[in-house]
Amino acid sequence: MSENESLVIASKVKAYIKNKSDLKCSAAVIDALSSKVRTVCDAAIQSAIADKRKTVQEKDVQ
Numbered sequence: 598m599s600e601n602e603s604l605v606i607a608s609k610v611k612a613y614i615k616n617k618s619d620l621k622c623s624a625a626v627i628d629a630l631s632s633k634v635r636t637v638c639d640a641a642i643q644s645a646i647a648d649k650r651k652t653v654q655e656k657d658v659q
Contacts, residue, residue, distance in 0.1 A: 604631040604638075 610630060611622040641657035648657075 600635075601628075602631075603627055604634040 605627060607624075607627045610627060614620055614622045614626075637658060638653075640659065641653045644657035644659075645651070645653045
């Protein structure tokens with residue numbers, strides 16, 4: 598998986614923003630959200646590793 602690959606579904610994010618606020622969503626928002634998701638996932642992975650688990654659980658996501 599490429600570091601630049603999107604981790605969010607752009608159409609869902611755009612629809613959510615449109616329905617919630619009647620605003621449009623730039624492509625850069627999708628990139629920024631994907632970056633935040635990577636950061637959260639990386640921290641969750643480290644939490645699971647620290648607890649000596651092979652499964653990332655919801656308690657690892659903060």
